[in-house]
Amino acid sequence: MSELQVALIAAGAAAVAAVWGYNKWQEGQHRKLAEKAFKGVQPDALMGAKEGPAATAPAPSDANDAERREPVLPGAEAKGEPAVEADGLPLPPEQYADDIADCVVRIDFVESVPAPGLWAAQSRWAAHINKPMSWLGFDEAANAWKLLTAHDAGRYKTVRAALQLANREGAVSDAELSVFLDGVWELAGQCSGVTGIPKRDDVLMTARNLDDFCAGVDLQLGVKIVGANEPMTGPRLKQLAEAAGLTLLDDGTFHYVDVNGLTRFTLANIGTELFDPASLDSLATHGVTLSMDVPRVPDGATAFDALMSVARPLTEALGGYLVDSQGNPLTAEMIAGIRAKIVQMQGLMARQQIVAGSVRALRLFS
Secondary structure, X not given: OOHHHHHHHHHHHHHHHHHHHHXXXXXXXXXXXXXXXXXXXXXXXXXXXXXXOOOOOOOOOOOOOOOOOOOOOOOOOOOOOOOEEEOOXXXXXXXXXXXXXXXXXXXXXXXXXXXXXXXXXXXXXXXXXXXXXXXXXXXXXXXXXXXXXXXXOOEEEEEEEEXXXXXXXXXXXXXXXXXXXXHHXXXXXXXXXXXOOOOHHHHHHHHHHHHHHHHHHOEEEEEEXXXXXXXXXXXXXXXXXXXXXXXXXXXXXXXXXXXXXXXXXXXXXXXXXXXXXXXXXXXXXXXXXXXXXXXXXXXXXXXXXXXXXXXXXHHHHHOEEEEEOOOOEOOHHHHHHHHHHHHHHHHHHHHOOOOOOOHHHHHHOO
């Protein structure tokens, strides 16, 4: 046997050992995540919940509070990776490849691989996946992960493929995950790459647990202003809404937008007709709804205070009544209870590393 043959055999054995070791490490990590359990929480009559049995709110404290277990989301903080760059701008890594929200698979190539080839290879199966998916390439010159697109012309020795595990449409399906994992494995083989593929069952369990947790805190809060006698006219409503700092957007609702461009709460017609600028002058309605998407709003207590500061004078000016989503008149005690519930729920989210209004929360609750 020649020295060249011996060297090739040794190199092959080293590559196999590297793949085996990486696979075992990732399997262990995903198994630890998947083995942690969740426990649901109880609904609140004051809040409108996402449809489905899991869409509930945290139960209030009672005599059995010591025995009640809060839901726990498995997962660790995302590793301290360099920032992701898109179009030359740095973005938080959790925007595209998040150890909590995504199944992330890394591929290390023997030689740099052109991005157009990678994109063409993954496009053959990516269309069969409905959940958001991202590809990142490590730009050694910038020491940053770069979001890859169909127009990227660079070359990369290391890439990461990330598939989002859950959103408001539910957890990633078995079929979608299989397409993703098989596709990444095939791509790595085609381009002489070394990768570690996690166990499909472990990833599915993690995705379902994540989805269950998110469903348990996915609530939209709503209070209504209903007219007493005369209907509310469109021009008067528009005048009051704009004076309170709300802006009518293309979705047919007024939005209260913060300095970062995030909607804190909205004002919508209580009926099916949207607020259309073209027909608002002739509109007459018997009520409006002020709504807040709690998981997507940072500092929910402050946002709720702002919502109520708009609701009270608007109710008085329109000569109406302020009621909850069930039509019950809102008392001061009920309003305080809603505010406390928001604080409790967002605190629970924060303890599970899904801070309300964060990039991670916006992705999961989309």
